[in-house]
Ligand SMILES: Cc1cc2nc3c(=O)[nH]c(=O)nc-3n(C[C@H](O)[C@H](O)[C@H](O)COP(=O)(O)OP(=O)(O)OC[C@H]3O[C@@H](n4cnc5c(N)ncnc54)[C@H](O)[C@@H]3O)c2cc1C
């Protein structure tokens with residue numbers, strides 16, 4: 655496996671990975687497992703990889719996908735053993751545009767170019783009594799390994815996951831099997847609460863509003879469409895709860911060179927009050943209150 659010099663993350667590598675399986679798990683949603691020890695052995699929760707289908711010029715550029723989970727055995731669904739012994743990485747993707755439409759047709763044994771793990775991950779989230787994972791759409795992919803890592807005698811973990819309709823939820827049992835308390839919301843009411851994830855937060859954490867002085871006990875980790883993350887950010891700010899979000903900015907290089915992925919981050923040192931930060935290297939995880947939301 656060759657190491658890519660352009661990759662800025664010290665543990666990142668470039669490789670060609672083989673597809674172990676690639677199957678549909680929900681409406682327009684697939685799960686792909688790649689044999690990729692260079693990423694599986696070192697990826698941290700919230701990191702991502704850039705993937706590209708070799709021998710294709712359309713799309714020419716790689717696309718970012720969050721590392722969903724890593725495994726030591728190609729046929730298991732339960733991670734286990736030491737991370738450094740892991741060789742397999744799962745990604746879950748929504749069939750959306752050119753790359754994901756082509757990706758869904760790769761079969762076992764096909765090859766894919768991949769570099770990672772990239773980005774900062776969720777490591778800055780403090781130890782808290784109650785970690786609430788908030789996912790919108792395909793945003794759950796960034797959150798499973800974080801929940802699994804933090805769950806323990808001193809920390810309970812809840813997932814609030816919102817989607818348009820019940821058919822969009824895939825492999826929810828990964829979260830339940832990990833011991834995470836799962837709550838779903840759909841806009842059409844086909845499963846769980848009818849409404850958005852913010853409605854779900856209102857119904858599950860009503861006491862959060864009255865817990866000034868105790869708010870440090872709850873922390874939110876959020877990933878999904880930008881308007882949803884902006885709404886969750888406003889919800890947490892109003893309750894003085896800590897919140898980190900993982901931005902899904904469009905990316906061209908993934909390694910800090912092209913500035914395609916910049917987000918406006920508050921910076922008191924600038925006359926404008928904000929400056930651009932590259933989501934691929936200074937993110938994708940940011941403190942929610944530091945982001946200048948456009949919507
Ligand atoms: C750190 C990170 C992790 C991600 N993890 C996942 C994941 O685990 N699973 C998953 O399904 N997707 C994930 N994404 C999003 C995924 O990379 C994009 O949706 C990607 O563009 C899909 O490629 P495509 O060629 O299929 O679609 P494209 O042809 O690139 O896009 C189709 C349309 O969507 C628009 N678009 C592209 N990217 C975005 C974006 N980020 N936000 C809003 N609109 C966009 C384009 O302008 C275009 O109109 C992640 C993104 C980031 C930055």
Ligand code: FES
Nearest residue numbers: 908910912913934
């Ligand atoms: S994607 Fe190129 S700098 Fe971030």
